[in-house]
Amino acid sequence: MLNKSQIRYCLDIFESMYPDAECELNHTNPFELLVAVVLSAQATDALVNKVTPDLFAKYKRPEDYVNVPLEELQNDIKRIGLFRNKAKNIKKLSETLLEKYDGEVPPTKEQLESLAGVGRKTANVVASVAFDEPAIAVDTHVERVSKRLGICRWKDSVLEVEKTLMRKVPVDEWSVTHHRMIFFGRYHCKAQRPSCEECPLLSLCREGQKRMKKKEKTS
DNA sequence: AACTCGGGGCA
DNA sequence: TGCCCAGAGTT
Missing domain, CATH: 1.10.1670.10 (Helix-hairpin-Helix base-excision DNA repair enzymes (C-terminal))
Incomplete structure (x- = not known):
């Protein structure tokens, strides 16, 4: 050792x-980063960055993901792998943000990890990159x-x-x-x-x- | 701890 | 073709 x-x-x-060295996922606010990191599981950042410009132009707030039919969101992210589960998770996660956090992305690792599709790794990345919380x-x-x-x-x-x-x-x-x-x-x-x-x-x-x-x- | 979801990139 | 990728949820 x-x-x-x-x-x-x-x-x-x-x-x-x-x-x-810094996060290579394109984003302009914490919510976009959160969605991008969830999408990036088992996919490369380069691939995610090809999809997010159109995605973020269409979906700006949690409400947009909640209101769209599941099949439509799945189609919008299908170029990225695991799109069925990821679409479900993003819709569920958006509902939680509206219900519990007034539509904002919570800043702590514990709060982030409680969201659908967000594990310890994703929570750490969002907390550190978007909110300057120390995390590895x-x-x-x-x-x-x-x-x-x-x-x-x-x-x-x-x-x-x-x-x-x-x-x-x-x-x-x-x-x-x-x-x-x-x-x-x-x-x-x-x-x-x-x-x-x-x-x-x-x-x-x-x-x-x-x-x-x-x-x-x-x- | 193992299994599943999964299309894209690369050799 | 076959293998890997900045994972998470379920069993």
Whole structure:
């Protein structure tokens, strides 16, 4: 397991690699962000961004999603996967916003997570990006990077990974770190064929060391 | 913990 | 073709 100064080193490398990392889902207000993040589950941001311009032109407020027939909304988002459930969730979530929150998106993680189609990850993203609340959303990239480097244990659950990161990363860097680790995981520390040879963190990376040794043997 | 929903992108 | 993707809900 990495100690605090080693993790500090990782965070500084992440910053030097991706200084401006931020949420890539297009949005102009919290409600649009919430809808975009719900749509982005198991889909790429690029695909979601192709759909949202037309979608947000047609649907501006929760009422618009509540009043439209389910089939019509499903058709409007069908290019994105899992559209049947996502359409239902967005309608239900919009009803909840009107009933409980005066049509506004609530700012806390707990309130967000109680909405239909919103899990811990989505709640963390919306809270941090839209409301500047400190949060670390652990997705597959963050989980993989944390485990490979040795920031957390291999067998840790997603929730344990999040807790560990919250304990070891300064709170004012939580949100930024989340996005930087996603970039690092997506473009560098990839699930398949990570480019360990050129990695600036190789010297302290548990998995990287293992992979390099393996490569020496086979070559 | 495993399973399902799911079209798009890429090799 | 086959495999993966910035997940959540149900069993």
